[in-house]
Structure formats: structure tokens, C-alpha cells
Amino acid sequence: MPGSRRTVFLSIIFLIALLFGSGQPQAEPARAPHKGLNLVGEFVVAEGREASDRVVLVLHGTLAHLNMDTIKGLRDVLTERGYNSLSINLSFDLDNRTGPYDCAIPHRHRYGDAVAELTIWLDWLSRKGVKDVTLLGHSRGGAQVALFGASADHDLVKRLVLLAPATWDEDKSRAGYKKTHGKALSTVIASARALSSAGKGGELMKGAGLLYCPGTDVTADSFLSYYEPNPNLDTPTLLPKIKLPTLVIAGGEDKVVPDVADKTRPLANGGNIRLAVVDDAGHFFLDLYAEDVVDLVENFMGTEE
Template identity: 45%
Template sequence: MSRRTLSSVLLATLLSSPYVLAEEVQLQHNGLTLNANLQIADDSSLEDGAVLITHGTLAHNGMDIITTLQELLMDEGYNSLAINLSLGQSDRHGMYDCTTPHVHKHSDAIPEIGQWVQWLKSKGSDKIMLMAHSRGGNQTAMFADQNKDDAIKGQVLIAPQTWNQSEAAAGYEKRYEQALQPLLKQADTLSQKGGEQWLEKTGFVYCADSKVTPDAFLSYYTPDERQDTPTLLKSSSLPTLVFYGTEDKVVPDLSEKMTQVTNDNVTTVGIEGSDHYFLDLYADEVIERTLEFFETL
């Protein structure tokens, strides 16, 4: 029996055990209901610590990479809390619907991650490890950079977002056949006017013909080196483990950029053959190296 099959059997067995808790939990933040999936390992409690997991762009905590990470962590005796970023919606589930107007900002994730850290601490956790995928990796690194907390012991960033101003502009024009700079100017003008202003039928992240607030557009597209995770990590004081996949087409420059991070607090691991999502046996390797990292904290 493969480890993946064995893991699935173990998950089904553990979820039926009275000693294991897997449930949705909620909290209130800025008038929105935030939700997360909490999994407590066999014969454990949040006082033993937890891994707080954040998903990627317009995604959710039920996508394969997140559920697999929670399953494997539970198999190894680790509690985890996989959060759904609100993206401006109350009690959000599933992928973001591109037909929904975009009011969310890249930076909104930072206080939301902070709310969940505080929630874990209120439940007795004083050993919190951060884990995140893709854009969530950048948002988590931003949070850690801005919030020093003795309860947070380290962070694991899986294929975290990179950014380059010229490449971002070129990528936007290629995807949406429209120059980015005029839209940034338009968004800035509308933002300064205040009131209810919108960019209509606008390309936004993965969504074409979107309705977007100017502030949301500016948050995602205004040149900002902090959205380049390797740049943030050059000065990080938090123990950090970064994974990249050698076949990743989403952040193909991550491995090269991480060679420029000369910080003793940061370790980089390449997973040979993995794409952006580290599924199946690649996830096993991520968890194996992650557990080795946790043992050093």
C-alpha cells in the first residue's frame, strides 16, 4: 500500500475517532465572518501548538494542496488551522467567483492572519508555525515581517509569490491585451475622488472583465517590492523554510531569486519534478522536510 493510500485510510479512521477534532471554526473581523478548518491530531489539543495554513490567490482552504497538508500533518501528530481569507466576503467558501465585484486588497490578508493567530493563542497555543502557499506565502511573510510575536516559532512558505515590476506590466498586457500603467493612473484618480467608484470590465488577477474598486486594483498592481517574497526574506528574523518546485511555471524565477537571499534564518529546498501545487508524493516530501525544520525550532 502506498503512503498516499495509507494516509487516506488513516485520515478516515482518525476522523471517526472521538479523540480527533476536525471542524469549521469562525470569528468576526471588520464586520465579516471569517472561517477556517481546524484539525486536531489524535490525543492532542491546541495547547500543544498548531500550524496556521494560508491558501493562494483567490483560492480556499478546501483545495487539494491545503487538505493534503492538513492530512499529512495530522498523520504526524500536528494540529492545523487552514484559514479562508475573506477576500471581502463574509463566511466565504470555495474559489472566488470572478463575476463578484472585487473589493479585497492584497494587504487585507495581514490583519486576518493576525486575527487567527490571536484566536489560536486564546485557545492556549503558544507554539504556532505559519505555513502558506503561493500568494499566501507572500502575505504570510508580510505578516511575519510586521508582527513580532514570541508564539510564532517559524514559517514554511511553499512556492511563495515573486514580483518584478517590468514583468508584472508585461504579463498584464499579454493576458488582457491592455497596458497596465494607464489603468493604474485611472485607479489612482478615482481613488482620490472618493465615494463609490469602480473600474468596469477590467482585467484583475485571474479574472477578465471584472468590476473592481480603485483601491483593490492599486493594492494588487501598484509597484511594491514587498510583494516579492525573496526580497522580504533578505531581512527576515523569523526562521523560514522555502520550497520551490523545479517544474513550477507560476513562479519560475523563485529558485534563482532565493539564491540571492543570504540570510542564516532562511533555508531553501527544491522539490525535483514538482509543479506549483506539490501534489501526491511531492507533498510527502514537503512534510518530511517541514518536520525536520520544526524540530530545529
């Protein structure tokens, strides 16, 4: 093919690809600086959407990440339905954190860090021109989204979705710690309090264990943020403090937080708190249950742009 004709041919191919490919979903790695760390996320612009269109910001659960099956499943369905999404990793005080948390790494993060990091990501979306954000959190991430709704504020956030959000009970917390870590929670809390009171909250407690990481090292302040008796760790306790429209979604066969529906039901009285139960769904809402969740989210968001 002569050079000039070849150039025209390639130009036509390029234009066709541009015209027909520009509407495809676009996923991009997202990074946001925070306290000397790089926060990690994935921003997906759905087919036919602009980056400034409304977004579902999705937060994972305990020590998890944005590509765990639950989060990836929700992201895929949201994209198929034409909704932009931003899935994020909590840093857990680590730079560029990806994948599940490595229990060999000492824990320095605090439960409430999620509120500040959500704010950083909302500011990131604001710089893209986004005006409407639905905050969606799963499991402990759902409880942290509830904490955000009860204690923080941001113009972009229009509604909250709490998917199988964590509940808290002091007796269950003690029993769970004993089962996982083989020691009395009260003893470790006392040691952590002593360190924190002495201004040594950043000091590591060797082998204290935290959450799903038995035998791990953890700072006193980190330990207290997760285990110090605190009703604000309990999603239903936070719900009356939230002013935004809030949808709590429970799994009918959830064995991880089996009490969330019963504890939420008295609060879902036709005001800003709604409750939906997905029959037969377990805690992780895998496969077709992700479709059920997005059905509920879509209805909750409405069709306004």
C-alpha cells in the first residue's frame, strides 16, 4: 500500500477506534497523598459517563482491600449498570497498600483513621468535578462509613449505604478476643491504657494480637481504638446520629453479623434510616447477590442526575 494511502487508512482506523471506544468503561489507578503516605484506589468511569458524574465510593471490611471478591463484584455490577465508582484501600498506616493486610507487619493504624481517609478521597473526587457521592461500606467498612456519617460532614456525600455493617457488644468482643488470641482482653486493655496514659501510645505491645492477626505486634493506641469499650463501634448505636439518608442492607443468612437486621429494624421507622434484607445472602454477598445489592442501591439513589 502506498505511503499516503496507508497513512489515510491508519487515520481512519484510529478515528473509528476513538469514536467507538471512547464510550467504554475506563478504569484508572487512583492515588491520594495523606500524612506522608500514598492512598490507593481504583476509579471507574462507566460507559457513556463523565468523570464528574455521580459516584459510589466503596470501602472494604476488616484488613481487606479493594479487589476482594465482595468489592470487585459490586464494582463490576455498578459499572455494568452505568454508575461510576471509586473503590479505596484504607492505608492502615502503610504507603501504597495493596492486597490483604500482612499480619507480620506491626499494626499502627487506628479504627477512626477511616474518617480522615474518606475525607481525602472525597476531596479527590471534588477536584474531578463530582457533586454527588454515595458512600458504601461493607462489614467493618460499613461501620466506619456510619462513623463518618455520625461525626463528619462533606458536601459531596448525599447518602450512605451500610452493607452488613459491623455491630459491637462488649461481652462478644471479650469472647471473640479470647477465642482468637487465647488471652483475656481486659488484661491487654489494661496494659494498653497504662502505656497510652504515660504518653507511650505509639509503643508496640509484642504479640498482643489484633483482629484477625493472632500474635501480631500492635501499638497501644491502635489496640485501644479497636477494643476499648466504645458504643460508637456499634453501627445501630450510630444510626440516630446520622442525618443523611441511610440504607442498611443485611444478609438473611449472615453468620458474621447476624444481629444487624434486628438491631436496625426499630430505627428504620420511615425517616432517614431504611433497612433491606437480602434473603439467603451470606455476609459477603457474592455472585448474584451482588446484583441484589446494586438493585437496592440503584433504587435508593433514584434516577436523578
